[in-house]
Amino acid sequence: MEAFWGTLQNSFERVFIVDDRWTLLARGLGLTLLITLLAALLGLVLGFLIAIVRSTHDKMTGLKPVPRAVLNLFNGIAKLYLTVIRGTPVVVQLMIIYFVVFGAVNISKVLVAVIAFGINSGAYVAEIVRSGIMSIERGQMEAGRSLGFSYAQTMVRVILPQAFKNVLPSLGNEIIVLLKETSVSGYIALEDLAKGGDIIRSVTYMAFMPLIVVALVYLTVVIFLSHLVTRLERRLRASDH
Amino acid sequence: MTIDDRNPQNESMQSENILIRVKDLEKRFGDLTALSEVNIDIHRGEVVVIIGPSGSGKSTFLRALNMLEDPTAGAVYFNGVNLADLSVNINIHRQKMGMVFQHFNLFPHMTILKNMTAAPIALLKKSRAEAEADAMRLLTRVGLAEKAHEYPAMLSGGQKQRVAIVRALAMNPDVMLFDEPTSALDPEMVGEVLEVMRDLAREGMTMVIVTHEMGFAREVGSRIVFMDEGRIVEEAAPEVFFTTPRRERIAQFLRKIL
Numbered sequence: 001m002e003a004f005w006g007t008l009q010n011s012f013e014r015v016f017i018v019d020d021r022w023t024l025l026a027r028g029l030g031l032t033l034l035i036t037l038l039a040a041l042l043g044l045v046l047g048f049l050i051a052i053v054r055s056t057h058d059k060m061t062g063l064k065p066v067p068r069a070v071l072n073l074f075n076g077i078a079k080l081y082l083t084v085i086r087g088t089p090v091v092v093q094l095m096i097i098y099f100v101v102f103g104a105v106n107i108s109k110v111l112v113a114v115i116a117f118g119i120n121s122g123a124y125v126a127e128i129v130r131s132g133i134m135s136i137e138r139g140q141m142e143a144g145r146s147l148g149f150s151y152a153q154t155m156v157r158v159i160l161p162q163a164f165k166n167v168l169p170s171l172g173n174e175i176i177v178l179l180k181e182t183s184v185s186g187y188i189a190l191e192d193l194a195k196g197g198d199i200i201r202s203v204t205y206m207a208f209m210p211l212i213v214v215a216l217v218y219l220t221v222v223i224f225l226s227h228l229v230t231r232l233e234r235r236l237r238a239s240d241h
Numbered sequence: 242m243t244i245d246d247r248n249p250q251n252e253s254m255q256s257e258n259i260l261i262r263v264k265d266l267e268k269r270f271g272d273l274t275a276l277s278e279v280n281i282d283i284h285r286g287e288v289v290v291i292i293g294p295s296g297s298g299k300s301t302f303l304r305a306l307n308m309l310e311d312p313t314a315g316a317v318y319f320n321g322v323n324l325a326d327l328s329v330n331i332n333i334h335r336q337k338m339g340m341v342f343q344h345f346n347l348f349p350h351m352t353i354l355k356n357m358t359a360a361p362i363a364l365l366k367k368s369r370a371e372a373e374a375d376a377m378r379l380l381t382r383v384g385l386a387e388k389a390h391e392y393p394a395m396l397s398g399g400q401k402q403r404v405a406i407v408r409a410l411a412m413n414p415d416v417m418l419f420d421e422p423t424s425a426l427d428p429e430m431v432g433e434v435l436e437v438m439r440d441l442a443r444e445g446m447t448m449v450i451v452t453h454e455m456g457f458a459r460e461v462g463s464r465i466v467f468m469d470e471g472r473i474v475e476e477a478a479p480e481v482f483f484t485t486p487r488r489e490r491i492a493q494f495l496r497k498i499l
């Protein structure tokens with residue numbers, strides 16, 4: 001027993017204390033959270049725009065030929081984006097954006113990761129928001145339009161606030177998925193949380209402890225975020241009139 | 242709006258006091274013809290009641306008046322402007338056409354007061370204070386002033402519909418369109434909504450009403466329009482329409498509904 005504790009203490013020191021290796025995990029967590037936050041914001045903006053284009057295309061009638069053609073074009077681009085992004089692995093997208101798109105440019109890797117994960121998340125956010133928009137009764141748009149609001153004004157004032165509220169829990173879950181997906185950032189040599197654990201593993205030749213700790217840190221953050229989502233859901237239901 | 246946007250018919254329409262002129266209106270949904278060859282003039286101050294069997298095109302007609310359904314052919318002149326013309330800014334004209342729906346369609350995320358002031362503030366450029374004062378006056382009129390700060394979900398069906406009516410009135414429209422405003426209500430709430438509409442009619446508001454409330458139609462309507470299979474098949478003053486229906490189809494309908 002004593003021997004066991006001795007070994008454990010010994011490996012804990014080698015893994016975390018020597019050379020201040022724990023800072024790899026601390027800085028890694030910071031980077032993971034930073035990338036997740038910024039990518040989530042980008043994803044939300046992209047997702048809302050795409051969702052609006054998609055649902056407008058499906059619902060709009062009585063347009064003049066030119067706006068109709070523009071809308072068709074945007075809708076085509078949106079559909080292509082959704083198909084490509086949701087049909088390929090995020091790690092491949094990340095590498096393409098880093099090595100191909102920005103291959104010849106000197107650009108911050110963090111920025112590349114934010115762009116890649118943001119574009120990826122946007123595709124999923126778009127479908128979530130679109131389902132939220134479609135869940136709002138047709139009468140809401142008609143009531144807004146009958147008062148004289150334009151389509152865009154009705155969207156912003158009437159439809160989106162209700163849709164957003166309905167899909168907030170799903171958006172929360174999407175951010176949790178995003179957080180876990182950023183763990184492939186190491187593929188472009190970013191030292192995020194997962195990469196930090198892997199570096200410790202490779203210099204200490206000890207796999208168990210660094211990787212388990214990395215898993216526990218992810219788990220803690222995810223449980224915390226899930227808790228926030230649940231509370232949000234409960235708050236929303238309570239204020240549901 | 243410049244003089245050039247106006248239809249030449251405008252002059253004659255003004256003199257005849259015609260608010261809405263519907264010309265050869267047609268609406269198809271794919272193969273189905275929901276409206277065909279609909280022609281009607283609606284005068285200022287008139288209360289036109291539209292009745293007819295289910296699926297006869299009453300809602301489609303009403304919704305084509307403010308272009309919630311875009312017609313496949315024909316024209317709707319409102320204040321002399323053809324709303325079916327895609328180059329017309331429909332939003333401006335809809336401000337002058339209040340609409341009340343069967344299912345109220347209040348905005349559930351806004352208080353009653355916000356429901357009523359959002360459009361006047363944003364579109365008529367009223368100050369918040371002015372819009373709220375106007376809204377409170379209207380709410381008082383329909384006996385709902387104390388509900389101003391509640392959300393729609395807290396209201397009964399009859400109350401919701403009364404709010405929906407004054408929400409439309411807050412835009413100070415030239416005409417009010419009603420699509421079966423009492424059909425979704427519990428029977429005991431029908432009266433309070435009809436009462437508000439009766440008052441409006443008495444004040445001279447131009448109204449187009451789709452309803453199955455025949456007693457109300459007879460009492461308030463200046464003209465009854467009977468639709469069948471997408472066409473207007475009969476138009477008459479209520480006393481004529483209900484006592485001496487000229488067509489068997491109408492007599493049959495009235496027997497069934499009365």
Ligand SMILES: Nc1ncnc2c1ncn2[C@@H]1O[C@H](COP(=O)(O)OP(=O)(O)OP(=O)(O)O)[C@@H](O)[C@H]1O
Nearest residue numbers: 270273274275293294295296297298299300301302
């Ligand atoms: N959006 C639509 N798409 C396809 N068909 C439609 C649509 N709206 C209405 N219709 C059809 O057009 C016809 C007229 O419908 P409309 O709703 O105007 O009838 P209505 O007289 O209002 O009937 P009700 O008394 O049942 O409300 C019906 O056959 C209906 O099925």
Ligand SMILES: [Mg+2]
Nearest residue numbers: 299300301421
């Ligand atoms: Mg109908």
